[in-house]
Amino acid sequence: MKRFSCEVLVDVVTAYLDHELAEPDRDRFEDHLRACEGCARYVGQFRATVGALGELPPQETLSAPTRHRLLAAFRASRRTRS
Amino acid sequence: MGLPPDDVVVAALRTGDEAMFVTLLDTWSRGMLRLARSYVSTNDSAEEVVQDTWLAVIGAIDGFEGRSSVKTWVYRILINTAKKRQLRESRTVPWSSAFERDGEQGLDGSRFHDADSPSPGQWKQFPAAWPAPEGEILASEARIQIAAALAELPVRQRAVITLRDVEGCTSEEVCEILDISQSNQRVLLHRARTAVRGRLEDYFDTVRRSA
Numbered sequence: 377m378k379r380f381s382c383e384v385l386v387d388v389v390t391a392y393l394d395h396e397l398a399e400p401d402r403d404r405f406e407d408h409l410r411a412c413e414g415c416a417r418y419v420g421q422f423r424a425t426v427g428a429l430g431e432l433p434p435q436e437t438l439s440a441p442t443r444h445r446l447l448a449a450f451r452a453s454r455r456t457r458s
Numbered sequence: 459m460g461l462p463p464d465d466v467v468v469a470a471l472r473t474g475d476e477a478m479f480v481t482l483l484d485t486w487s488r489g490m491l492r493l494a495r496s497y498v499s500t501n502d503s504a505e506e507v508v509q510d511t512w513l514a515v516i517g518a519i520d521g522f523e524g525r526s527s528v529k530t531w532v533y534r535i536l537i538n539t540a541k542k543r544q545l546r547e548s549r550t551v552p553w554s555s556a557f558e559r560d561g562e563q564g565l566d567g568s569r570f571h572d573a574d575s576p577s578p579g580q581w582k583q584f585p586a587a588w589p590a591p592e593g594e595i596l597a598s599e600a601r602i603q604i605a606a607a608l609a610e611l612p613v614r615q616r617a618v619i620t621l622r623d624v625e626g627c628t629s630e631e632v633c634e635i636l637d638i639s640q641s642n643q644r645v646l647l648h649r650a651r652t653a654v655r656g657r658l659e660d661y662f663d664t665v666r667r668s669a
Contacts, residue, residue, distance in 0.1 A: 381579025383570040390648035394629060414584035421588055425655040428604060429623035435488045442505055446483060446512045447476065453516045454474030 380408050385415050389422050461485065464528045471519045483512065486529065489625045490536050496616040497540035498547060507543050511536040526634060533635040537617075544613075564652050588662050600658060607657035611650055618643060619650035 380388075380401075385408055391397050392405050409416050438446075461467060461481065470478035487508055494504040494511075514535050522531060571577050608616055608624075617636060621627040627635070633643050 381570070382581050383567065383579040386565045386652075387648070390644055390651060394644065396644065414581040417587060418585050421585065421659070422651065422655055424588070425604075425651060425658060426623050428600070428658075429619065429651075429654065430626060432601060432604065432624055435492045436501075437484070437491070438487045438505060438508060442509050443483065446509060446516075447480065449513055450476065450479045450516050451474070 380404055382408075382412060382415050385409075385412075386418060389419055392419075393423070393426070464524065467528055468519065468522055468524070482528075482532075486532065487512075490533070492624060493533070493617060493620050494536060494540045496613055496620055497537075497544040503543060503547065507536065507540045510543075511539045514539065527631075530631055530634050533621075533631075534637075537635060537637075564649055565656070585659065586663065586666070588658070589665075600661065603657050603661045604654055607654045611653060614638075615646045615650035615653070618646040619654070622647055623651070 385405065388397060388401070388405065392402065397405060409419060437443075462470075467478060467482070471482075490508045490511065491501075491504050494507040495501065498504050498507060511532065515532055518535075522528070526534070569582060571580050571582055573579075608619065611619065614636070618632055618638075621632045621635060622629065629640065629643055629647075632638075632647075633640055636643070638646070
């Protein structure tokens, strides 16, 4: 059976993580990972990166003046309508 | 998360339920600001984009037809608003950044053996191990590196990775919000993740060498 090279494997990591590799490719991907320390490490780091992106501290939210302006606009729009 | 179903949300907004409006505003605005920042160059511009988006939402809620989720609808308005703003800004910024390339194609091919070598496509050298992954990656300096890497990404890659990995949208939502195909979404996401991982790799290399 044809194996992935490391160079090909690193290109399909996102497809693998999204369960978008078809069955035979998925198996070959996992076989390769079990046999190759470099790729196992790479994929581990890739996953860790994705995880860290999801843990970024929250962004600042809207400033108080903008928030007040939007609330006023919401109130005004409903008043003119009814 | 914690929001009632869409039909309840829409009905409440239409009858002028301020508490519901405030809930949406406070639940989505942070993510919207982060996404808007992919398209415009300053935090102030991003805030204006988000403000204009909410104004458009207020004006259009009576006509909302429910063909997508409310969130997707709001985010699509955000993208349109941000793109218009970006177009206006691009007239005043240098050509080089206005005509942005779509960035590098994944991992540098020179890290693998050539086709005519005895072991084609295999690592020349394994990637170096990272220090105690979880703890170190979440440390503040690594976070600064991740934020910097995001800021340097081409617009579309940045928008996709922000929606998927930072904000936790599904790939279906991302495709709908950005109006791109599933395969396009995957390519952009993969390149973006590869770039961010590369940035962390460089950072940990530097740390290791200076230790």
